[in-house]
Amino acid sequence: MSSLSRKKLILQIAVTDRTFKKVPGGYRGKCIHCNTRLEITDDGELLGKTTVEHIVPKTHGGGDVLENLALACRSCNNEKGRRHDVKGPGDPGYEKVVAFLQARKRKRHRDA
Ligand SMILES: [Zn+2]
Numbered sequence: 612m613s614s615l616s617r618k619k620l621i622l623q624i625a626v627t628d629r630t631f632k633k634v635p636g637g638y639r640g641k642c643i644h645c646n647t648r649l650e651i652t653d654d655g656e657l658l659g660k661t662t663v664e665h666i667v668p669k670t671h672g673g674g675d676v677l678e679n680l681a682l683a684c685r686s687c688n689n690e691k692g693r694r695h696d697v698k699g700p701g702d703p704g705y706e707k708v709v710a711f712l713q714a715r716k717r718k719r720h721r722d723a
Pocket of ligand 1 (some may be wrong): 640643644645646647651683684685686688
């Protein structure tokens, strides 16, 4: 994915997540896991500890598409990778965290 389309996608994640509010220079919202404060710029640059979370990880077929993406803090994203994504489909912990994130993303959704 080019960096331009990546940045557009990051902006779309924030715009369609009701926890994200417009602030001067960008958007501020909450980690999909722990609600810690996150920030991105108007250009779709990730600031501070903000990372792009693949709800279904790429290694298990998850795409770089809006429906599969959320913004998460670095420590939550790393922890999901280490504890759950390595196990993958069929593992109860993995299934649970994916279902939780999908439900939470739906709940937070707003139309752009
Ligand atoms: Zn977090």
